[in-house]
Amino acid sequence: MAFPSARRSGTERGHRGASPLRAAQDSPLGSQLFFYLSQMEHVFRTELSAALTECELDLRQYSTLAFIADGHTPTQHELAQILHLDPSQVVTLSKSLEARGLLVRQTLPTDRRAKALVITEVGRAIYSDAVKRVRSVEESLTASLSRRDHNALKSFLERILPLS
Amino acid sequence: MAFPSARRSGTERGHRGASPLRAAQDSPLGSQLFFYLSQMEHVFRTELSAALTECELDLRQYSTLAFIADGHTPTQHELAQILHLDPSQVVTLSKSLEARGLLVRQTLPTDRRAKALVITEVGRAIYSDAVKRVRSVEESLTASLSRRDHNALKSFLERILPLS
DNA sequence: TATTGTTATACTCTATAACTATA
């Protein structure tokens, strides 16, 4: 196969010089849902992480607070399942939040092996501040969608997720 | 705050014993788009990776082939942007594919610093096999969506993605 | 001077194994 000659920026096959993301969309990669999913996940992760630095929270710490903010008291094992983490990673995660007084880890009376994660008042206050920043980022990122489309998108994702 | 007493599996606040994912959906975490996005990304990544082991490709190698399968010849730098990788990681990635004869790395005549990634016939054949497996997984994962909803979902994601 | 690719390496993150306590 001969090498394509006489390349000129932006005019040759393959869109060299144009937005690489656009080129990817035009390629076979752009016909696959996973491509968009991972791109989106990357953009959200990047922007949310940046917004949360002001609360001195990383995305994982924030997700933990969000999970327990309404009084839900999961065990560390349950948190590991939600965040797809190894139980040993949850030790570090939950201790980091406990050290800042954002939650307490209470041994379950009904199963003294397990520890329930319980949010504190301070944790609730920090979460309350953080969730505003998160909502602001999500609204800004989905500004091109109507309220109706935004809800439809979320419902599609919910329907695809395996719930068992 | 007193510790909730007399817990019984599946009946107490927080749904202990029920699906942890369901509990997360019912929590404040479940009101955020990023939660669904990252869960979905995880499910897709897991299942696609598993399906691709039969072609001895990881997701990153597959994405590279998909990007160049139609004859597009990006530089390593462009691939790095698409996959959000460090240029040094692309060296390993592209060399691994070149070593298997799935692509060649051609120095650009117009810029001898850069190397264009060009798929080979063997690469095209492997991709052709791999893409069938990928489509099969994606179809299975989105089986709960109609064709129309599937397209709507993709279009939502496309509209959110920043294209510049 | 800036950019592409490259190498070597430091760093971080994740997974694993072994252990304690409890069921």
Place this chain on the structure above:
DNA sequence: TATAGTTATAGAGTATAACAATA
């Protein structure tokens, strides 16, 4: 025996810095 949590550590993955070649 099995499970929740813990610790230490090995392994994998990522980011950084320095460099060569080219623009």
